[in-house]
Amino acid sequence: MTEDAPLEDLIQEGRIGTFAPARIGGHDVLVETDPIGTSVYQIRGERVLTLRGNKGYREEIVAALLDAVDDLADADDLGSIVRLRPIEVPGFALDRAALLGPGHTAFFKDKPLADRGMQVIPVHRSEAVDGEEYATFWPGVIGRNLSIRQLDWTREPSPRADVRRLDDGEGGLYRRKGSRRSPKAGTVTAKTVLKHDLPGLLDGVRLSAMDVRGHDLRLHREWDRLRGTLHLPGGSEVVDVDIPRLSALAVFGPLFAGADFDAAALAAASASPPEDMLEMRVNDEGRRRYDSEARPTSLEECLEWLRALCPHDGNFLVFCGRSGGCVQMMWQSKPESQEPRLWLETPELEHRRSRGRHVTLDEAEQMITVLAREDRVAVDDLGDLEHVPF
Secondary structure, eight states: OOTTSOHHHHHHTTOSSOEEEEEETTEEEEEEEETTEEEEEEEETTEEEEEEEOTTOOHHHHHHHHHHHTTTTTOSOOTTBOEEEEOOOTTOOOOEEEEEOTTOOSTTTTSTTTTTEEEEEEEOTTTOOTTOBHHHHIIIIISTTTOOOTTOTTOOOOOEEEEEEOSOOOSSTTSOTTOOOOOSOEEEEHHIIIIIITTTOOTTOEEEEEOTTOOEEEEEEETTEEEEEEEOGGGOOEEEEEEEGGGHHHHHHHHHTTOOOOHHHHHHHHTOOOOOEEEEEEEETTTTEEOSSOEEEEHHHHHHHHHHSOOOTTOEEEEEOTTSOEEEEEEEOOSTTSOOEEEEEEEEGGGTEEEEEEEOHHHHHHHHHHHHHHOOOOGGGGOSOEEEEO
16 A cells, blocks of 8 residues: 555554544544554544553543643654653543654554654653653663553553663673663663662662652662762752662652652651661572672571572572671582581681581571671680681
């Protein structure tokens, strides 16, 4: 079919279902229903505007989306940017209509209407930036990063964070292997960075996490605390941040979801007591985990790893406390006929030796707990220790 064919025929080309004329709100449209969902088309001169939904599809949402972009859709040059307009529909969690202009839609890509087709998608104000490039919006928001299910109109918002490294460390989190630069921010869910990435930051790593409005959270970890600053939009104010590492989601999650900054929540979190935690390194052949660096870990998780570590010769755990004290343990099963035994020790670097003995799991648990809660290496409490040179 040539591009000179009627728009109705070009819309229908390659589609499974057929459409029928309808009127939704104040708009004359064509509605197509197929096994995937419902597609709505609005012919606007030489252009076609489409929107699509399946689970939770409602005509009042369609009307709100079409109303929101009505003044934009006929503009001469919409360009490659995403344009957001507010919508408000009772019982609908998404509050923005995102308009994608001709030549910048996934739906019409590589089709006769590629240069004349537009698309409007419902999103939340915490997910997209008005005026951002389509090349950033589509792979970052609709693609694998936020993985928004754009056809599901019952979904909850997925607040976004644009993250980059501020330190000059090589490789690791949000940086390519061997690279010391972060020229481009990575788009992830705010929950990922606040709940997982920030609490687990390695020593020396500094992150910037920015919401769609420009609140820039710049943090690093100092033992059980996250410290740094929150830069408010427009450079109007910089707020000091010093909170427990596990509280970032509770303190800043609402901010990334579109709420105002809550200074009271920050102050309350800042006064929280220290966490019982250690830095842990794991070598477990059965689980294929071979840590090259120690990672911050709660006492509870440390004890879970002690009980879960496969009693295979050479599997080990290393725990370090706030002041640098170290307790390490390894399963030993040589000779082959011998039942595995857990060797526990603390290194004496100045003497190039360690001191320790074989222990029960209960004894190992006690050593880990004392190190986490009292910041003390309690190996001498075991008695009958051996010195092993290295």
